[in-house]
Amino acid sequence: MTVRNLLFLMSIIVIFALSLLTVLPIDKGLLGGRGILLGLDLQGGTHIVYQADLSGVEAGKEGEIIDGVVAVIANRINPLGVTEPVIGKQGTDRIVVELPGFDITNTQKERIGRTALLEFRELVIEDGEEKWIPATGTIDGKEKVLNSSYFKENTYVDRDQFGNILLIFEWNEEGSQLSEQITSRLLGEPLGIFEGDEPLLGEDGFPITPIIQAIITDIGQIEGLSMNEVTELSKLLNAGRLPVPLEVIYEETVSPALGADFVELSVKAGIIGIVLVMLFMMLYYRIPGLVASLSLIFYGVVILALFKLIPVTLTLAGIGGFVLSIGMAVDANILIFERMKEELRAGRTLGAATKAGFARAWTAIRDSNITTFIVCIILIWVGSQIVAGAPIQGFGLTLLIGVALSMFTAIIVTRTLLRLFAGSRIAKRTDLFSPYLGSK
Numbered sequence: 001m002t003v004r005n006l007l008f009l010m011s012i013i014v015i016f017a018l019s020l021l022t023v024l025p026i027d028k029g030l031l032g033g034r035g036i037l038l039g040l041d042l043q044g045g046t047h048i049v050y051q052a053d054l055s056g057v058e059a060g061k062e063g064e065i066i067d068g069v070v071a072v073i074a075n076r077i078n079p080l081g082v083t084e085p086v087i088g089k090q091g092t093d094r095i096v097v098e099l100p101g102f103d104i105t106n107t108q109k110e111r112i113g114r115t116a117l118l119e120f121r122e123l124v125i126e127d128g129e130e131k132w133i134p135a136t137g138t139i140d141g142k143e144k145v146l147n148s149s150y151f152k153e154n155t156y157v158d159r160d161q162f163g164n165i166l167l168i169f170e171w172n173e174e175g176s177q178l179s180e181q182i183t184s185r186l187l188g189e190p191l192g193i194f195e196g197d198e199p200l201l202g203e204d205g206f207p208i209t210p211i212i213q214a215i216i217t218d219i220g221q222i223e224g225l226s227m228n229e230v231t232e233l234s235k236l237l238n239a240g241r242l243p244v245p246l247e248v249i250y251e252e253t254v255s256p257a258l259g260a261d262f263v264e265l266s267v268k269a270g271i272i273g274i275v276l277v278m279l280f281m282m283l284y285y286r287i288p289g290l291v292a293s294l295s296l297i298f299y300g301v302v303i304l305a306l307f308k309l310i311p312v313t314l315t316l317a318g319i320g321g322f323v324l325s326i327g328m329a330v331d332a333n334i335l336i337f338e339r340m341k342e343e344l345r346a347g348r349t350l351g352a353a354t355k356a357g358f359a360r361a362w363t364a365i366r367d368s369n370i371t372t373f374i375v376c377i378i379l380i381w382v383g384s385q386i387v388a389g390a391p392i393q394g395f396g397l398t399l400l401i402g403v404a405l406s407m408f409t410a411i412i413v414t415r416t417l418l419r420l421f422a423g424s425r426i427a428k429r430t431d432l433f434s435p436y437l438g439s440k
Contacts, residue, residue: 008416016298019305036307038100039315039394040254042263045100047390049250050113052093057244062092068243069095075239076112086313091385095246098390100313107195111236113246114196118148118237120182121192123209132192132199137181139174146182150175153238157230160223167222167230169237180217187212193222203229266319273323274300277330285337287432291417292333299329299409303402312401318394325402328372332410335361337435344430351422353433358415365410369403376400 040047052069054062066089073095077085086098097112121132134145148169155169171179182191190209193200199207202224210223225233278296281289303322307314314322340357348356379396383389426432 002419005416005419008412009420012298012413012416016301019302022305022308023301036304037311037313038263039313039318039390040098040100040252041316041391042266042314043100044254045098046109047250047252048097048099048109048112048248049090050095050097050246051249052095053245053247054093065243066093066095069246072240072242073097073112076236078239090389094249096390098313109248109251110196113248114242118200119194119196120146121194122182122186123190123192132194135182135186135191137178139177144174144178146175146178148237149241150178151237153240155234155237157227157234158221164223165225165227165230167225167234168219169221170219171217176217179220180215183212183214183216187215200225262316266316270319270323274326277326281330281333285334285435287421287426288333288337288340288418291414292330292337294417295333295409295413296326296329298413299326299405302409303405306401306405307398310401312397313394314398315391315394317391318398321395321397321399322402325399325406328369328403329406329409332361332365332369332406333414335364336410336414341434344434349422350430350433351419354415354418354422358411362411365407369407372403373400376403 090096120135122135152170158166203226208224278293281292339360340353343353343356376396383393
């Protein structure tokens with residue numbers, strides 16, 4: 001064994017050992033400290049795509065506005081207790097929100113994308129009927145609606161002397177002016193509090209319509225909510241205000257039970273596929289097939305470690321890309337072994353046949369993988385531009401990583417292991433290094 005081959009072998013062993021420590025146990029890993037991230041179709045959860053209305057945004061400011069929307073949505077989701085949420089931009093005016101393992105309620109979903117969480121309304125009589133209309137005031141000659149966009153981001157939960165739960169808020173400068181005008185005008189009258197078009201309901205299930213007892217200029221309070229509701233509402237109010245309206249244009253929900261079934265079936269299919277491929281390689285290609293199987297094990301452990309470390313969110317389509325890359329890794333080995341067979345039949349030694357086989361197969365392996373890389377990049381780009389493109393992106397990304405690693409495995413790992421046999425007694429049995437049918 002040459003010094004160079006020994007260094008390659010030691011490097012392969014070190015990489016394999018570190019990868020194994022990263023992968024096991026699956027849910028954590030001794031190195032890296034994290035489990036493999038599962039997508040919605042495997043873990044269950046909610047996938048929502050919001051579209052931002054940028055019609056009123058100054059030209060050239062669209063990117064800045066969308067970045068601000070992403071930040072506010074992230075702040076609004078964090079209080080919900082979602083682990084590993086995925087929030088990102090899609091195209092120029094869409095925001096993708098993925099909440100793995102989280103069953104979101106309609107109210108929470110609406111709050112995430114709502115421009116103003118709370119709106120204050122006054123009661124009027126129109127055509128003999130009671131009707132709640134937005135409470136408005138005038139600032140610099142412009143009529144403005146009083147809503148939570150004028151709250152400072154310092155709301156908190158408190159209790160009064162009787163133990164009632166209170167949501168305490170503070171107006172900013174404009175909100176203080178509006179509040180003073182409106183509460184002065186509506187002394188002794190009710191003030192309704194609405195979320196969107198629905199009244200905010202108290203713990204008793206009735207709309208919250210406090211009677212204005214005094215003029216409010218700086219600090220106000222809302223009472224009647226449950227502790228859970230007031231705590232969540234306070235956190236969401238402190239998360240900031242969306243600068244533009246959002247509309248839900250796509251939504252997908254997968255139950256955790258269905259996701260668990262997908263995981264179980266995917267693992268079974270993957271194991272069966274790998275075992276069958278390894279058996280075929282060993283039975284047909286004999287010792288090179290055994291070497292390819294060992295390389296395949298190395299490939300599987302290292303790619304799972306990469307999925308954990310990058311990290312890659314693994315979806316059902318992503319598993320498909322991973323399994324396909326395994327087949328392509330074996331395909332590269334088959335090209336090499338077939339070239340080796342021709343060299344051995346020509347009377348070359350195992351060492352010379354191995355060197356020539358890899359050299360002659362390299363161009364075919366390189367060219368086929370480059371075309372695959374191009375397709376993967378296109379898939380990732382296309383997936384980033386369409387509403388339901390997450391599966392396409394997942395497939396393209398896992399296939400890209402898998403094919404890149406498969407090239408390393410086929411060219412470096414397989415060749416290093418085959419060179420171990422060069423110069424040994426078993427190397428004289430050239431029939432053990434040729435395909436079973438080719439020996440006849």
